[in-house]
Amino acid sequence: MSESLTGKQVLVTGADGFIGSHLVEQLVQSGARVRALVYYNSWNQIGWLNDVSQEVLQSIEMIQGDIRDAERVAGAVEGCDYVFHLSSLIAIPYSYVAARSYVDTNVTGALNVLQASRNSDSLTRLVHVSTSEVYGTAQRVPIDEDHPLVGQSPYSASKIGADKMAESFYLSFGLPVVTARPFNTFGPRQTARAVIPTIASQLQAGCSELKLGALTPTRDFNFATDTAAGMIALALCKQAEGEVVNIGSGEEWSIEETAKLLMEAVGREVPIICDEDRIRPEKSEVNRLLADTTKIHQLTGWKSQVPFKDGLAKTADWVGRNIQFFNAERYTI
Ligand SMILES: Cc1cn([C@H]2C[C@H](O)[C@@H](COP(=O)(O)OP(=O)(O)O[C@H]3O[C@H](C)C(=O)[C@H](O)[C@H]3O)O2)c(=O)[nH]c1=O
Secondary structure (H helix, E strand, O other), X not given: OOOOOOOOEEEEEOOOOHHHHHHHHHHHHOOOEEEEEEOOOHHHHOHHHOOOOHHHHHHOEEEEOOXXXXXXXXXXXXXXXXXXXXXXXXXHHHHHXXXXXXXXXXXXXXXXXXXXXXXXXXXXEEEEEOOXXXXXXXXXXXXXXXXXXXXXXXXXXXXXXXXXHHXXXXXHHOOOEEXXXXXXXXXXXXXXXXXXXXXXHHHHOOOOOEEXXXXXXXXXXXXXXXXXXXXHHHHOOHHHOXXXXXXXXXXXXXXXXXXXXXXXXXXXXXXXXXXXXXXOOOOOOOOEOOEOOHHHHHHHOOOOOOOHHHHHHHHHHHHHHOHHHOOOOOOOO
16 A cells, blocks of 8 residues: 555545545645545635635635435545545534434445445545544543444434444455544634534633533543544555544543633633533433544554644634634534
């Protein structure tokens, strides 16, 4: 397998999403020919993604399409050496009210990518992107890849379904797929759907109190450029074929600690109040996530590079410069 992506044809599904945009930037920098399958085409429609440079945007081939559309997906995969499948419905709260749409997009969408990849003559590697959410609340820490899978939300269940479909295509057909399991990714361009931009946007908007849900859950937060680099490392690693591999920082922070660090980063201290509307059903809340990153390090040498506090400072700064696109009151979980 090649050790470089230079000159390779690469497809990224969900390329206009938060992690996808960082991945595309790194792929372009590495000399890959990038094709982007985008749903909303939000690079053009939402101004806040304008900080992806024109140079990057102009160098990629953009295909607008729905991951549920098997024919469109097959066309996008055609001729590609590498495929990164990121396109998913990702909000946990919405999965409580629209479980079927999570099956349609996350399971059927993944199946479409797997089928198209299986039919491809050119494919070297498919990176199927999963999530740490499939583990549910940690039964032991740190969470390695053999940790039980728990459908703690319909979102989690849909991602478990997709991961198992990927596994089946490796075991049944020898498809060269690796399942990447990123823990909580954060950084510039993430919307207030996730907790770090939710906090940063309230602080940057000048709130007198910070509205949060549960304060005690912990997460393994990983900066977006590190997550993207981990995915690329897995694409290029021969030994990763057929494997499931965590991507995380190996550090654990509670939501309360995260809020306090963000207050330091922004330079404003305000009281934290519990907003009942933001509390998830008790048994569905994932209370603890901490990655065991031994496997990815042993396979590829990858380790996260951006310290948590530095990543928070960069994120808070980005949110501050783009505050017009956030409405702290609008987003609840
Ligand atoms: C948005 C928000 C969240 N929270 C709490 C709820 C959770 O206990 C914690 C983290 O929530 P967040 O939505 O940022 O992340 P996860 O619930 O871990 O899920 C996210 O990260 C995984 C890996 C995915 O795969 C999901 O797609 C993605 O949604 O903060 C609040 O208290 N208030 C808020 O306004």
